[in-house]
Amino acid sequence: MKVLVIGSGGREHALVWKIAQSPLVTALIAAPGSAAIGTLATCVNIPVSDLDGLVDLARERTVDLVVIGPEIPLCDGLADKLRAIGIAVFGPSKAASMLETSKAFAKDFYARHNVPTARYGVFDDAVRAKAFLDEFSPPYVLKADGLAAGKGVVIPETREAAEAEIDAFLSGKFGDASRTLVIEEFMRGEEVSIFALCDGKTVLYCGAAQDHKRVGEGDTGPNTGGMGAYSPAPIATLALIDTVMKTIIEPTAAGLAAEGTPFQGVLFAGIMVTADGPKTVEFNIRFGDPECQVLMARIANDILPYLKAAATGHLDQMLPIDWSPEPAITVVMAAKGYPGDYSKGSVIEGVDAANALDGVHVFEAGTSRDAQGRRIAAGGRVLNVTATGESLHYAADRAYTAIDAINWPDGFCRRDIAWRALKTH
Ligand code: ATP
Structure with missing residues (x-):
């Protein structure tokens, strides 16, 4: 092929x-x-x-x-x-991708298909938007309708800050992406990402992971594209996965098909596990980055027949995906300054030594080579140090041993990836 x-x-x-x-x-x-x-x-x-x-x-x-x-x-x-x-x-059509392209579209879609999610309103008018805040108590959740590279969500703690953000969003804080605004109820709980392949009709569970969006240890500081991920996620019990598949992912796939926009690719459900059960935070229409890295490290089967079956409408003929019993962790090494300003071009040494360690794969997110063939940093998130091991503790030890083998003074990483799972398991 x-x-x-x-x-x-x-x-x-x-x-x-x-x-x-x-x-x-x-x-x-x-x-x-x-x-x-x-x-x-x-x-x-x-x-x-x-x-x-x-x-x-x-x-x-x-x-x-x-x-x-x-x-x-x-x-x-x-x-x-x-x-x-x-x-x-x-990969889905442009029409099916609307689930990610427009948060207003996605929220209206969930309402049409009874997919559990936070209560919400969609606004392009500041007076009505501010009045809608009466429906909720703080903190408030404000989202730019369009794509904003993972930065289009703010969660103000006070009414005053929320009103100021409403003005900023509608006057183009995130360009055209925020000229329409979604305001929603704040959901309390732990987040988990659940993935499913879909061929337009059939869905097939494709793993669960947790990521770390904040740049700083203890989940502090500004949001990033993701500083690390691990799988399996202890919160994603078989019962939780079953509920998410039945109440969130299957109705979403069926709803897209019923609306004439069948989905072929991977559905990535961002889930909040609340006291009232799992609810949808968002859907993405592709693998997460870095969640994909841990999933690929754990899938025991040949992936290609699954990707082809999703692309050609034959997922009903596939067996469930086989998972390696070994957990996987990915730690992102980023350029100092990320997610703010950072410089490119610094030399990274030791990646080959890290890759040679048992159970370690260093995926490269933002590197190039200079004239002498040396690895140089060429982006914000630069290396994804991925490790598997008999336990999550062991996998994390291996990932951080690999990181210690890498000599890149201009880079940094979080030292606490998977802390939540490591603390409780
Ligand atoms: P991503 O980077 O995942 O693409 P995004 O910009 O598309 O993010 P969301 O995933 O909708 O936006 O929201 C970003 C984060 O904000 C969520 O991961 C979650 O932590 C928080 N969040 C969003 N909506 C809510 C909510 N209703 N209640 C509580 N937290 C929320």
């Missing part, structure tokens, strides 16, 4: 690493890929924004399956363009 993977980050490095292990692969191409991905696949330097260029590449190389990693090309309609020329795609 000739496979094309779209993207260049740590998530795509992990996908390529897992797909490359499949005996079914006859050619593996990545666009644009990265220096690290280039050790496993042939990289073609077409950016994810060049939809026509990517479609031409898939056609010229006669690929059998395209796997789209990031949300932006999905939300822009890359899957539709590929399907229009008869190519199988793991």
Whole structure:
């Protein structure tokens, strides 16, 4: 099977690493890929924004399956363009991607299909938005309707701060993304991410993980794209997974199909486990980054038949995914200053030594190579140090031993990834 993977980050490095292990692969191409991905696949330097260029590449190389990693090309309609020329795609259409593209669309969708979520209102008018705050007690949850790279949610503690944020959102704090605003009830509980493959009709459970969005230890400081993840998540008991599949993921997949926008790819449900049961925080329409890295480390099967079955409507013929009994953890190493300003170009040493450790895989999210072939930092989140082990403690020890083998004075990581699970288990 000739496979094309779209993207260049740590998530795509992990996908390529897992797909490359499949005996079914006859050619593996990545666009644009990265220096690290280039050790496993042939990289073609077409950016994810060049939809026509990517479609031409898939056609010229006669690929059998395209796997789209990031949300932006999905939300822009890359899957539709590929399907229009008869190519199988793991990734939803532009219409089905609305679940992630627009929070207002998503909330109205949950209401139409009885998917449990926080009470909400959608506003483009400040007076009505401020009046709606009467419905709730603090803290208040305000969300930009559109994509804001994980930064479009604020949770003010006071009414005064919430009103000031409403004015800021509607006057374009996040550009056009926040000219429409969702206000919702604050949900108390622990968060967990549940993943399911979907082929338009059938859904298949594809793992649970917890991530750490805040930059600082103890879950403090500003939000980031994610500083680490681990799987399995102790809170995701079989009973919880069953409830989430039945009350949240299956109705969402069925609702999308019933509305004429069947979903093919991976549904990523952000869940709050509240005292009233699991409720939907959000849906994303692709694998999480860095959650994908821990899932790929734990899936025992060949992943390719699953991705192909989701792309071609045959998930009903697949057995449940087999999981390695070993937990996995990913610790993100980021450039100092991230998620604020940071510099690029510093040299990173010791990654090969880290990779040589038992049970360790260093996925590269933002690196390139200089003229001498040395690894250099080329982004905010740079390395995803992933380890498996007999227990989560053991996996965490291995990940931090690997980090200690890496010499990168301009980088940092959180030393407490998986703290919640490690404390209680
Ligand atoms: P992501 O980075 O996951 O894409 P996002 O910007 O799409 O984030 P959400 O996932 O909707 O936004 O919200 C971000 C975070 O804000 C959530 O992970 C959660 O911690 C918090 N949050 C969102 N909605 C609520 C809510 N109703 N009650 C409590 N916390 C919430």
